Amino acid sequence: MGKTRISVESVRNGPEKVELVVVAWGTQEVEGKPQEVPLGEKVLAFKSGTKAADMLKGIREAGRQIEEASEQAKEIRAELNKTLQEGARE
Numbered sequence: 001m002g003k004t005r006i007s008v009e010s011v012r013n014g015p016e017k018v019e020l021v022v023v024a025w026g027t028q029e030v031e032g033k034p035q036e037v038p039l040g041e042k043v044l045a046f047k048s049g050t051k052a053a054d055m056l057k058g059i060r061e062a063g064r065q066i067e068e069a070s071e072q073a074k075e076i077r078a079e080l081n082k083t084l085q086e087g088a089r090e
Contacts, residue, residue: 004024004025006023006025007023009022009023009041015048017046017048018046018048019044019045020044021043022041022042023039023066024039024062024067024070025038026067044059
C-alpha cells in the first residue's frame, strides 16, 4: 500500500454541531494498474463554531484509525479465505 491520502468528503453545518465525513484513500493494484481506492470512512462531530484548524487533529486521527482498520480487515479476510480453502479440501 502506498501513501494514504485523507479527504473531507462531506460537511454538515448545524446550529449546534458540524459533522464531517472523513475518507482515507490508498493505492492498490486494480486489473494490474495502480489506482486510488477508498480504505474507509468515519464521521466526526465538532461543536458549531469550531475553527477548521482545530478540527485537523481529529481529521488526522480519523485517517490513522481508518488505515489501521483497513489493515486489520485485510488480515481477517486472508484468514477467512485460508480457512475456507482448507474447509473445501475436507
